Amino acid sequence: MEQRRFKATSLVLYGFTGLWSLMVLIPIAYMIMAAFKTKRSMFIDPIGWPDALNWESFERAWGVGVGGFMINSVLVTFLSVVVIVIFSGMAAYALTRMPGRSGQIIYLLIVAGFAIPVQAVLVPVFQIMSGAGFLNSRLALVLPYAAYGIPFTVILFYAFFLDFPRELEEAARLDGCTRFQTFLRVILPLSGPAIASAAIFQSVFIWNEFILALLILTKPAFKTLPVGILELQGEFTSDWPAVMAGLTLATLPLLLIFVLAQKYFVRSLAGLGK
Amino acid sequence: MSQTSRPRSRSGNLAAEKLTYAAMLTPALLLLAVFVFIPVALVIYGSLFDFGLTSRDWTFVGLGNYVEAFGDDVFWIALRNNLIIVIGSIVLQVGFGTLLAAVLDRGVRLGRTLMRTIIFAPMVISSVAVGLIWLIILDPNVGPLNAVVKGVGLTPPKLGWLGDPSISIWVVLGIAAWQYTGFMMVLILAGLQAVPKDIYQAAALDGATGLRAFWYITLPSIRNILIVAILITTVGGFKVFDLIFVTTGGGPANSTQVLGTYIYLQAFNIGEMGFANAISVVLLLIAVGLGWLQLKTSRKA
Numbered sequence: 001m002e003q004r005r006f007k008a009t010s011l012v013l014y015g016f017t018g019l020w021s022l023m024v025l026i027p028i029a030y031m032i033m034a035a036f037k038t039k040r041s042m043f044i045d046p047i048g049w050p051d052a053l054n055w056e057s058f059e060r061a062w063g064v065g066v067g068g069f070m071i072n073s074v075l076v077t078f079l080s081v082v083v084i085v086i087f088s089g090m091a092a093y094a095l096t097r098m099p100g101r102s103g104q105i106i107y108l109l110i111v112a113g114f115a116i117p118v119q120a121v122l123v124p125v126f127q128i129m130s131g132a133g134f135l136n137s138r139l140a141l142v143l144p145y146a147a148y149g150i151p152f153t154v155i156l157f158y159a160f161f162l163d164f165p166r167e168l169e170e171a172a173r174l175d176g177c178t179r180f181q182t183f184l185r186v187i188l189p190l191s192g193p194a195i196a197s198a199a200i201f202q203s204v205f206i207w208n209e210f211i212l213a214l215l216i217l218t219k220p221a222f223k224t225l226p227v228g229i230l231e232l233q234g235e236f237t238s239d240w241p242a243v244m245a246g247l248t249l250a251t252l253p254l255l256l257i258f259v260l261a262q263k264y265f266v267r268s269l270a271g272l273g274k
Numbered sequence: 275m276s277q278t279s280r281p282r283s284r285s286g287n288l289a290a291e292k293l294t295y296a297a298m299l300t301p302a303l304l305l306l307a308v309f310v311f312i313p314v315a316l317v318i319y320g321s322l323f324d325f326g327l328t329s330r331d332w333t334f335v336g337l338g339n340y341v342e343a344f345g346d347d348v349f350w351i352a353l354r355n356n357l358i359i360v361i362g363s364i365v366l367q368v369g370f371g372t373l374l375a376a377v378l379d380r381g382v383r384l385g386r387t388l389m390r391t392i393i394f395a396p397m398v399i400s401s402v403a404v405g406l407i408w409l410i411i412l413d414p415n416v417g418p419l420n421a422v423v424k425g426v427g428l429t430p431p432k433l434g435w436l437g438d439p440s441i442s443i444w445v446v447l448g449i450a451a452w453q454y455t456g457f458m459m460v461l462i463l464a465g466l467q468a469v470p471k472d473i474y475q476a477a478a479l480d481g482a483t484g485l486r487a488f489w490y491i492t493l494p495s496i497r498n499i500l501i502v503a504i505l506i507t508t509v510g511g512f513k514v515f516d517l518i519f520v521t522t523g524g525g526p527a528n529s530t531q532v533l534g535t536y537i538y539l540q541a542f543n544i545g546e547m548g549f550a551n552a553i554s555v556v557l558l559l560i561a562v563g564l565g566w567l568q569l570k571t572s573r574k575a
Contacts, residue, residue, distance in 0.1 A: 009484065013381035017374060021392040024452065028395070030418060031407050046418045047425075091302035094295040106299065113310045115565020117513045119534040120558040123541050123551050124316035125309060147309035150302050179294045208400035210516040211534075215542070226402040230520070233406060240410050247406055251399045258398045262391045269397065269457065270464035 028255075035245035042240050054241075061246035064235050065220060069228030069250070072217075076138050076224055077206045080145040081199050088150050088198070089191070092157035093183050096164075107158060114151035118144070118212060126215050136219045144212055149202045160194040161187070200261075200268040207254060225250045317558065321551035327542065339552035348528050349553060352536040355443050359450065359532065360511030366451035368503050371458025376492055378459070379466040380474070390463070394456035401453065405520030408449045412436055436522050439529035446518055446530055453517075454510070458503050465499035466492065498571070505568045512560050533557045 034042065035057050036050035091110070095103040118125065125144060134140030164187065172182045188195075210226040217223045220231060232246040258265050321339050323332040343349045374393060378386050396404060411419050414434040423430045431438045435445045469492070477483075477491050493500070515534035518524060524531040524539060531539075533553060541550035 010382070013377045017377050017382060017389050017393075020370070020374060020455075021389045024393055024396060024456065027407050027411055027452070028399075030411065034410065042416050046416050046421045087302040087305065090298035094298035098295050106303070110302070110306065111569060112562075112565070113306050115562050115568075116310055116314060116558065117509075117561050119513050119515055119537065120554045120561055121310070121313035121317050122537055123320060123547050123554065124313035126541075127316070128308065128313065143305060144309045147305040150306060151310075154302065179291055180298070183298070204398055208398075208402075210400065210402055210519075211538075214519075226400045226516075229400075229402060229406065233409075240413075240416055243406060244410065247403050251403050254398050255395060258395060259391060262387075262394070265398065266390070266394060266460050266464075270460050 028251075031244050031251075032248050035241055035248045037241050039239055039241060057239075057241035057245035058249065060236070060239065060242040061232060061249060064231055064242075064246065065223075065228065066225075066232075066246050066249045068221065069223050069225045070253075072138055072222060072228070073207060073224040073226075076141055076145070077203055079139070079142045080149065080206045081202050083142060083146040084149040084153050084202050085195055085199055087146065088153035088157055089188065089195070090183070091150070092154045093161055093187060095154070096158060096161040097179070107154075110151050110154050114155065118148055122211070122215070125212070129216055135216055136222050138217070138222050138224075141212065141216050141224075145206050145209065149206065153198045153202065156198050157191075157194060160191060164190075196264065197268040200265055204254075204265070204269070314558065317551050317554050320548060321555050322548070324546075324548045326545040326547060332548075335548065339549045340555075342549060343552050343556070348531055348536060351528055352531040352533050352553075353556075355530060355532045356512050356514070358443055359447055359514055360508050362444075362447040363450060363454070363507045363511050364504055366447070367455045367458045367507055368462075368500065370451070371455050371503065372462050372493075372496075372500065374455070374459040375462040375466055376488055379463060390460065394460050396453040397457045399453070401516035402520050404449065404453050405517050408452075409436070409521055412445065433526075436530075437526055439526050442522055442526065443530050446521060449521065450514070450517060454507075458507065461503055461506075462496060462499055465496040469495045501571050502568070505564060505571065509561065509564050509568075512557065512564070 033050060036052075036054050037048075037057075038051070038054055041048060041051060095107050095110075097103075129135060129140065129144070132140070134143075168186055168190070169182055172186045177185065208226055209224075213224050213227045217227055220228070223231070229246055229250050232243045236242040320332075322334060322336060324335050324338070325332040378390055382389075411417050412435040414420060414430070414437065417435075419435070420430045431441060433439075436442050473491055473495070474487060477487055482490055513534060514532055515538070518530055518532055518535050519538070522530040524535040533556065537550045537553050537557070540546045540553065
């Protein structure tokens with residue numbers, strides 16, 4: 001009797017998590033499947049399998065510039081993450097080592113910055129970017145991305161540097177290293193896990209960032225993937241297979257990286273709860 | 275933060291040290307000033323004026339934009355929709371996230387990592403892509419969902435899932451849950467894994483197993499993480515933009531308008547920058563209030 005109840009319970013538990021997994025998987029699988037269908041079969045039989053592996057939709061989507069959007073996204077994400085990690089690392093280190101209360105006060109100011117969403121300052125940020133002549137500049141887009149990534153990264157590094165063993169630093173100082181040299185040669189090389197965690201977290205957010213890219217990048221040649229793939233919808237009003245092919249090209253690389261490195265992604269993003 | 279054990283403390287050294295700290299702080303603070311703090315001041319200042327996207331002259335209107343906003347039906351619809359998304363997301367994302375996390379933590383063994391990976395995966399897809407995928411799935415003509423619904427003998431909504439103003443916001447809520455429940459699950463799972471397992475063994479001896487153990491042991495031991503999860507979801511619910519912009523654009527007839535999309539619409543489609551700023555200030559106050567709450571709870575934790 002106990003045995004049977006145990007089996008029924010685990011069936012329910014497996015059923016629940018299994019069904020949810022399936023519910024998540026089906027739309028992603030459908031995206032890939034529909035990319036191989038023809039426009040005709042999409043209309044006549046939306047849930048049927050594609051007749052053959054038609055790669056034409058991928059060619060049409062590629063023709064809109066998905067490759068270029070991808071390069072732009074890689075460029076913007078990489079640069080932003082580098083800037084965020086370096087600037088936040090320096091700031092957090094200075095804040096944890098400064099004598100007196102000024103460090104804590106500035107830290108609180110940066111924490112306050114974390115609470116401010118870009119959606120609430122859209123008009124002035126646009127005015128500043130357009131006033132500075134930064135519209136349609138991928139390099140300039142890095143600046144607001146960095147600004148909005150810095151607060152959380154400083155919070156993360158601040159906690160990490162506070163717990164950092166002082167003995168190592170003191171040893172370097174006795175060897176004649178300045179504060180900055182100590183930071184470069186001792187602190188940074190030993191901060192691998194914190195840097196990796198911050199970099200993954202910011203990469204996911206910047207790779208997918210939409211609203212600023214929508215405002216700043218209006219010329220197709222400069223668009224990143226999230227705004228670029230919207231072009232697909234405009235370009236192919238009823239060509240859903242091409243839209244799905246473009247989405248597959250845009251999302252599959254990051255999904256694959258995620259599956260391969262999921263342990264690190266999960267650890268990095270779960271850090272938000274701490 | 276005492277640094278008294280410094281062997282060399284000549285005053286020249288100290289000044290150089292101070293300069294180093296200032297130099298290390300400057301780049302981050304400069305970026306924050308230009309793109310976060312100055313915009314906050316500008317959005318408040320600009321909310322007191324009437325001006326367009328390219329207009330050079332600003333007309334001072336005092337609190338006129340706020341009066342206009344509070345008398346505007348769409349503003350209240352947007353705020354109500356934000357609240358629907360906040361409360362709905364807490365129920366769906368935090369609720370199901372907690373259940374999924376609890377089951378993955380202790381309920382199932384086989385395929386645990388696989389299921390965790392799958393359920394979390396939508397988090398790394400951009401909301402734009404998620405929106406477009408669902409736009410096609412829910413499409414009244416070519417969408418597979420309608421085909422399935424008709425296949426089992428039911429009638430799908432006549433105006434379409436996203437085209438019917440009475441249900442569209444709920445459909446958007448469902449899409450958001452599809453994307454973010456996995457994130458909440460992972461967040462909560464991290465908290466659950468820190469709960470020592472022998473508590474459950476001790477409780478089992480007292481007769482607390484299964485659902486009872488979940489209620490009396492699991493939930494109280496992750497109380498703090500649940501509060502953080504609820505706060506993150508609440509902030510996210512007020513900031514929502516991408517998904518709605520792509521799926522419905524705030525329509526039909528403003529039925530899915532939220533503060534974010536309404537600010538964008540007023541500022542960049544209609545060109546009422548001052549009015550958009552006034553709505554922005556409302557959003558800003560909500561966000562800062564929630565941020566303050568978050569800080570208070572994390573201090574306590």
